[in-house]
Amino acid sequence: MPRCREPVLSQVLTVAQMRAAEEDLIAAGSTVDALMQLAGRGAGEWVRRIAGGGSVTVLCGPGNNGGDGWVIAEYLREHGNAVQVVQAREPVTDAARNAKALYRGAVVSAGSVTAGDVFVDCLFGSGLTRALPDDLLALLCDLAALHRHRIAIDLPSGIESDSGAALNEGLPEWSLTVALGAWKHAHFAMPACSKMGAVRLVDIGVAALPGAARVLAKPKLEAPAADAHKYRRGMLGIVAGEMPGAALLAATAALRAGAGYVKLAAQAAPLVVPPELVVTGDAAGMLADARTSALLVGPGLGRSDEASRLLAAALHAGRPTVVDADALVLLRPAMLSGAQCILTPHEGEMSALERAFGLSGAGLRRDRALALAEVSGAVVVLKGPDTLIAAPGGETVLAPRASSWLSVAGTGDVLAGAIASRLATHCQDLEQALRAAEEGLWLHGEAARLCGPAFTAGELAHAVQAALKACHGGGYEGTS
Ligand SMILES: NC(=O)C1=CN([C@@H]2O[C@H](COP(=O)(O)OP(=O)(O)OC[C@H]3O[C@@H](n4cnc5c(N)ncnc54)[C@H](O)[C@@H]3O)[C@@H](O)[C@H]2O)[C@@H](O)CC1
Numbered sequence: 053m054p055r056c057r058e059p060v061l062s063q064v065l066t067v068a069q070m071r072a073a074e075e076d077l078i079a080a081g082s083t084v085d086a087l088m089q090l091a092g093r094g095a096g097e098w099v100r101r102i103a104g105g106g107s108v109t110v111l112c113g114p115g116n117n118g119g120d121g122w123v124i125a126e127y128l129r130e131h132g133n134a135v136q137v138v139q140a141r142e143p144v145t146d147a148a149r150n151a152k153a154l155y156r157g158a159v160v161s162a163g164s165v166t167a168g169d170v171f172v173d174c175l176f177g178s179g180l181t182r183a184l185p186d187d188l189l190a191l192l193c194d195l196a197a198l199h200r201h202r203i204a205i206d207l208p209s210g211i212e213s214d215s216g217a218a219l220n221e222g223l224p225e226w227s228l229t230v231a232l233g234a235w236k237h238a239h240f241a242m243p244a245c246s247k248m249g250a251v252r253l254v255d256i257g258v259a260a261l262p263g264a265a266r267v268l269a270k271p272k273l274e275a276p277a278a279d280a281h282k283y284r285r286g287m288l289g290i291v292a293g294e295m296p297g298a299a300l301l302a303a304t305a306a307l308r309a310g311a312g313y314v315k316l317a318a319q320a321a322p323l324v325v326p327p328e329l330v331v332t333g334d335a336a337g338m339l340a341d342a343r344t345s346a347l348l349v350g351p352g353l354g355r356s357d358e359a360s361r362l363l364a365a366a367l368h369a370g371r372p373t374v375v376d377a378d379a380l381v382l383l384r385p386a387m388l389s390g391a392q393c394i395l396t397p398h399e400g401e402m403s404a405l406e407r408a409f410g411l412s413g414a415g416l417r418r419d420r421a422l423a424l425a426e427v428s429g430a431v432v433v434l435k436g437p438d439t440l441i442a443a444p445g446g447e448t449v450l451a452p453r454a455s456s457w458l459s460v461a462g463t464g465d466v467l468a469g470a471i472a473s474r475l476a477t478h479c480q481d482l483e484q485a486l487r488a489a490e491e492g493l494w495l496h497g498e499a500a501r502l503c504g505p506a507f508t509a510g511e512l513a514h515a516v517q518a519a520l521k522a523c524h525g526g527g528y529e530g531t532s
Pocket residue numbers: 070071073074087088091092113114115116117118119120144145175176177178179180181182183184185205206207232233
């Protein structure tokens with residue numbers, strides 16, 4: 053039976069899910085040809101915007117991605133661009149054959165193509181199942197090299213849709229990738245996403261699919277209630293260890309991400325403490341304080357026996373807790389006492405967690421994160437250039453590409469602080485851990501964007517406030 057008809061542009065689909073979506077649209081009255089026209093013309097409009105009045109070369113493969121290419125070529129020809137199609141293979145699907153038949157422009161041999169403005173890659177899309185043969189790889193690279201702008205349609209050829217793996221070495225890089233109908237996992241996964249340039253999506257009316265991943269969205273945040281006070285807004289307790297500097301970075305971000313009160317429990321007070329941060333030597337007191345609504349443990353914790361004891365005590369306190377950095381290496385399944393946790397591993401910490409929880413560590417990043425979320429009951433934020441969030445129950449949220457300037461020491465502490473601060477503000481509802489993780493991750497990415505190049509982790513932590521301001525849509529004075 054056709055599913056709900058409301059188009060959803062935030063979902064990220066596997067190849068199988070995309071096929072199911074296409075079947076739903078056809079069951080609802082569309083045809084493959086009509087969908088190809090919709091997708092191809094939508095993509096053609098993006099190509100036209102880049103090309104202006106310039107010349108365009110379209111490379112068409114045998115499948116429906118090639119079919120889109122014929123539609124794009126005809127669309128551009130109708131709009132007055134000089135267009136030429138290079139046919140790498142004869143069309144093998146009816147829809148692609150029909151699209152070719154509707155094209156009224158030039159078809160040229162690869163050898164006759166000279167330098168031009170825009171190259172459009174419609175060799176293969178989501179149907180690619182194996183590496184490109186040598187002749188097609190050479191053709192793709194040669195044509196790409198002859199053009200100033202390169203646009204990949206749906207996916208760059210040579211990229212595996214579900215994993216983002218490059219099936220060939222030496223694939224070209226793209227200035228724009230136009231996804232058709234829905235985002236695919238490769239648009240958010242390394243290494244593919246780093247070669248795609250800007251990414252845009254053409255809507256063809258695909259409806260919500262059960263179990264689909266979704267793209268991290270800008271959160272809508274509300275100002276504190278009119279009768280708010282610092283405890284009601286949420287008090288975050290940060291358990292610091294041997295190196296309070298990392299905890300201080302987390303606290304700096306947390307103070308700017310919405311919590312009403314941020315407290316740092318440290319054995320040795322950091323040398324410089326911002327006046328708005330309360331530092332206590334009494335970790336046990338902070339954990340026992342009923343007003344402590346959420347906890348962060350890990351940044352600068354160290355890996356000593358004392359650190360392990362502190363971690364166990366924090367997890368035993370029964371508060372929603374962000375577990376980061378060293379705490380992820382010390383974490384053992386028995387320490388999880390049922391309180392809602394958010395784990396924020398990078399790849400190395402993820403491997404340690406997988407060992408501790410008896411997981412194989414094999415497979416796609418999103419499946420590994422989901423497996424850890426399932427066995428631990430925690431929300432997992434798996435960090436890297438392609439950060440994603442997995443929740444127990446199967447929800448997956450993929451972050452759009454963030455600034456590569458984030459690859460500097462301490463930015464993970466800032467992320468942990470931002471997420472923990474959001475967790476403190478949502479403490480009344482334990483179901484809100486996923487929401488807190490999404491909000492903190494978005495604030496982190498936006499803060500990095502606002503910082504521009506070569507920022508320090510401290511500057512990033514301060515920029516969290518400006519990122520938060522962007523989420524309040526003008527209501528941040530207290531009236532939203
Ligand atoms: N699913 C949908 O709803 C829509 C899909 N559309 C387009 O359709 C594309 C998918 O079409 P297809 O499934 O036909 O897939 P492709 O066009 O990606 O190509 C598949 C064809 O290439 C062959 N092939 C796969 N790997 C190969 C290799 N390494 N060397 C040589 N041949 C290879 C396959 O045997 C098959 O014949 C999408 O990427 C998108 O561009 C759009 O037209 C819009 C609607």
